[in-house]
Amino acid sequence: MRKIKNDNTCDDPQDVQDYTLTVRNVWNYLRDNIALLALIIVVLFFTAASGTKFLSFQNMANIGRQSAVIIIMASGMTMVIVSANIDLSIASTLSLAAMLGSLVVTTTGSTLLGVFIGLAVGLIVGLANGLLVTKGKIPSFLATLGMMGVVRGLSMMVTSTKPIVIYEPRFWYTLGDGSVFGFLPISIFWTIIVLIITFILLKYSVLGRHIYATGGNKEAAKFTGVKTDRTIITTFVIMGVLSAFSGLILASRMHAARPGTGEGMEMNVIAAVILGGTSLFGGKGTIIGSLIGALVIAALNNGLIILGYSTHMQMLVRGLVIILAVLFAKDE
Amino acid sequence: MQNEQLLLDMRNIDMVFPGVHALKEIDFQLKRGEVHALVGENGAGKSTLMKILMGVYTSCDGDIFLEGAKVTINSPEKAHELGIGMIFQELSLVPQLNVAQNIYLGNEVSGKTGILHDRQMYENARNLMKKYNIKEYFSVYDKVGKLSRGYMQIVEVLKALSRDTKILIMDEPTASLTKEEEDTLYQIILGLKKEGVSIIYISHRLEEIFRNCNRVTVFRDGSKVETKNVNDVDMDKLIELMTGRKIEAAVHVSTIEAEDRKEPLLEVRNLVWKQRLCDVSFCLNKGEVLGITGLMGSGKSEIARALFGVEPLDSGEIYIEGEKVEIQHPWQAVEAGMALIPEDRKSQGLVLSHSVEENICLPIVSDYKNKIGLFKDKKAGFKVKEQIARLAIKTPTPKQKVKYLSGGNQQKIVVGKWLNKSPKVLILDEPTVGVDVKTKSELRTIIQGLVKDQDRGVLLFSSELNEILQLSDRVVILYRGSVIKEYTNCTSLKEDALHRAVQGLV
CATH class of the missing domain: 3.40.50.300 (P-loop containing nucleotide triphosphate hydrolases)
Structure with a gap:
């Protein structure tokens, strides 16, 4: 009887993998990790089109610097999306943290205090998002859409939309504009630190397990004794702090903070995470995937500039790449 | 006509x-x-x-x-x-x-x-x-x-x-x-x-x-x-x-002497919830299976959900080993030593898109962490293998996603995830619904094995009277949200008596 499923479905060969290196296996692997395939194609294409310019060390460092904040925020966004939520307020948070942090740095001269205030802004916005979503029971899309407006408005109000110029070399060099070991841009150094921490958190910590379970099936997680509300709030707080950190890095790199900083950034970040294989429905996704996704977005933007295309073209191509990647990805 | x-x-x-x-x-x-x-x-x-x-x-x-x-x-x-x-x-x-x-x-x-x-x-x-x-x-x-x-x-x-x-x-x-x-x-x-x-x-x-x-x-x-x-x-x-004439099919298998299990483990007093539960009280003793049965709508699932903190009660008290516990959230129930195997395993018991291993580990991740909150993968993995073997879960590898397994194996995973936690009170809500005959009898054997440990108790909510008779040491009958009858000795209990009782004839 075909309506009734055979009871011995466990013989299903699904997920029993064969690791020999054949064309077919490599192909399947790339289909599962669509961002990696996209990265390879993007790099090959721009290398071919621009000669050595694209692959030069100088340009690689550029891509690294440009992608730093996307990668940092994509790491946080991975956790938020794995828990089956989304945060649209990240670009606004980035801007408010940059503004307030810079204001404190310029008025007090203390880099430490500035950074502290900036990160605190992120923490508060994240906490507010988390509480609205869990205790207020507002879908995260709406809660953070509202916060996006509120926080951007606050950011504009700090200086009545005027930029803050920062003359504090210590602040420049510790976050965005210096380098470590003589060759590694400091923003890349911070990005690596964030990547390591979030990777361990999501993959090896108790919190990580709870995030996956909450996103995979909130009801079941709750029935298992997972404090799902607390888990979701934590992901939003981490996201807020990482957005704020990104804002400080940007301000430090530009030696200035503008209230309009980062507008539209959430699209880059969400695109990177989705491209990296994280499921919008929750329960599935990795930091490494998001890293590669972010690199694809950064390489695309950079390569198109090298080839002399306008920012409009960047937007168009970025949109197409996302649609193609999702279409092409192996669906379950 | x-x-x-x-x-x-x-x-x-x-x-x-x-x-x-x-x-x-x-x-x-x-x-x-x-x-x-x-x-x-x-x-x-x-x-x-x-x-x-x-x-x-x-x-x-x-x-x-x-x-x-x-x-x-x-x-x-x-x-x-x-x-x-x-x-x-x-x-x-x-x-x-x-x-x-x-x-x-x-x-x-x-x-x-x-x-x-x-x-x-x-x-x-x-x-x-x-x-x-x-x-x-x-x-x-x-x-x-x-x-x-x-x-x-x-x-x-x-x-x-x-x-x-x-x-x-x-x-x-x-x-x-x-x-x-x-x-x-x-x-x-x-x-x-x-x-x-x-x-x-x-x-x-x-x-x-x-x-x-x-x-x-x-x-x-x-x-x-x-x-x-x-x-x-x-x-x-x-x-x-x-x-x-199949009443003899339900062979009662309780081996514990009545005198041994007098120590109360879970006491429930005067539960009231909306119009669905009116003043329900019962007591689960250590080392026994308490069967709770009734027709659909008699309040079985409501009690299970209320005990586990899924639905807040209007009034009522819950005592575990003589101490009053407040349970408003499922995690409080888990901390109090309870575990629930819910009726709807797909939506409440399992994360279907995750692996056997991840599902079984979920209740114990917090118990297997080191000082900085990292999860001890290897130790927990060992526990997972132990459960897979103990419950004879048929899966090609612990990494298999549970959605590809049969209903019976899925239910075993829900049971397995709680066994590692060693709950004092295991609440089972319709544990063998949608499970094939062989797994059904396996699951019943597992349930009987659980109460061999004299500190534990099992609350069995089931509408299958045959199952209730076979597994329970005592039986409580619910009718329209009230306890109308309690059978303390199941050895002489017949299935047709239960049939009459759930219809409200006592």
């Missing part, structure tokens, strides 16, 4: 599922304007027969005649066309739409251009209510989401009637209704009868059958036992027909 004409005649219906002979040459006749009850235990074949009539199952042997003409029902749409409608337990209404819009959903009153004729639709809906004598409990403009469960059921009935239904199938229509709503439904059934609509009425509550139905057909193990006029039988006779 005035018109004794045959409306539906199903002959020699035979159906085989892999491993199960679900229906064995069933003959079933329905007269015009009668209310015909189908009774039998779970899995006796009632639902299968109805699904054949509704065109859900299509590959069966036998013939179906409707008003004397042979028909082939190969899809639910075809069944609707022929005038056969079914009211499902899970209602198929859109809460955001109003009553009239729901009644005509998918069958809208419109012109050729597709523009709705709203006024006509409301007019039709009102006429429909008038025709079947449905008083003004609600207006056709009311949003369905705001109606009570019982009135929703009436809207569902109206929806079926709007399509010239000749045969209406009702599956446990009163399971989630209050007494008052029930009476309303009975009024409507009376009205339908007068209009010549035939009703097939499936219910486990036998008193309803005596109240509403003309004839009753009893099913047992896929066979039709008998069709009788309701006036010719009484409840005892019906129970006898339903259970047959």
